[in-house]
Amino acid sequence: MDIVDKAIRNWKLHVLALVLTVIAELIGAKSFKLGPGLLVLVPLLYSFALGALCGIPKLKILKRSDMFEASSLVGVTFFFLMARYGTLVGPSFWKVVESGPALILQEFGNIGTVFFGVPIAVLLGLKREAVGAAFSNAREPNIAIIGEKYGLDTPEGRGVMGVYVTGTVFGAIFCSLLSSFVASTMPFFSPQALAMATGTGSAGMMTAALAPLVEMYPDIKDELTALAAASNMFSGLDGVYMCVFMSLPLANWLVRKMGVKDAPSVPTKAGAQEGGNK
Incomplete structure (x- = not known):
């Protein structure tokens, strides 16, 4: 009954979501020539805007208060989305198996994020914040890593949370x-x-990045969706270990x-507390 009562109480959110969805679908996918490339705008992008x-x-x-209620419903809606993706992975199972090594090895792309992001962050004036901001794409598992090793009320914590908020607001559109x-x-x-590259560990970002590909290659849309969903799953599994053992130490070193003199060589929250006690 609590779920029913909450749904009735938030009727305005559900009606608004339905109206925005209908408007976005009526606009449909639009393609624009942008320099040498083709810019594809899809209904998902309109609904975000x-x-x-x-x-x-x-x-x-x-x-x-409505916005806080809406944010609590996002996780629930993603359950339906991932269930839908799961139904597409099954029929494309052998395609996913054949691409297995590539799906796992793509996590080494985190290293590229470090080499690209850390120098820009430092040049913009960040110090230890650059470690948290640039060692990953700063989604929930990465926040947990920084929170455990440094604490979120630290420069590294502020860095990862800043990128998390930015990614939540602009990440899907970007x-x-x-x-x-x-x-x-x-x-x-x-x-x-x-399609494999869209699976960064964020269901929202993956869906937004996949939508233009499905629009451009409709003949293989089920295969692309299956590969993207499998990639996203692998990113959630081995991406954490890649961040802990490779990209985070590399970000500190860089x-x-x-x-930046105040970046600790061994980033552990316990060690920082001991140092403070001394």
Whole structure:
């Protein structure tokens, strides 16, 4: 009964979600020429934008309490989404098995994130914050890693939380635009490889990045969806170990090499507390 009562109490959110979905689907997918590439805008992108507009205080469409309630429903909706993806992995099982080594090895891409993100973060003025901000894509498992090793009320914690919030607000939109642009300008990447690359450990970002690929390659959309879902699952499994044993130590090393003196060589929360007690 609590679930039913909560659904009735939040009727405005459900109606608004339905209206925005209908509007986004009526607009449909649109393609635009952007320099040498093709920019594909999909209904998911419109719904993100429309939802953000509804949160503007001056429009008085949603109250702050409504937004908190909506955020608590996101996880529930992703259960349905991942269940749908799971039904597509089964029929493409052998395709996923054949791509297994590539799906696992792609986690080494975290190293590229470190080499790209840490220098930019330091040049922008960040210090130890660069470690938390650039060692991963800063989703929930990565926050847990930083929280355990440093604590979230630390420069590293502020770094990972800053990127987490930014990714939550802009990540899906960015992934959708980047996916369509790369697919149209870099033909040496197969659509299967691009689908695998969408699985970063975030269901929302994966879905947003996958949507343009499915629109561009409708003949193999089930295969692409299966590979993306499997990739996302692998990222959640081995991505944590990759971050703990490779990308986080590498981010610390690179930050020290760039002249940030206060980055600890052994980042453990317990060790920091002991040092403070002394």
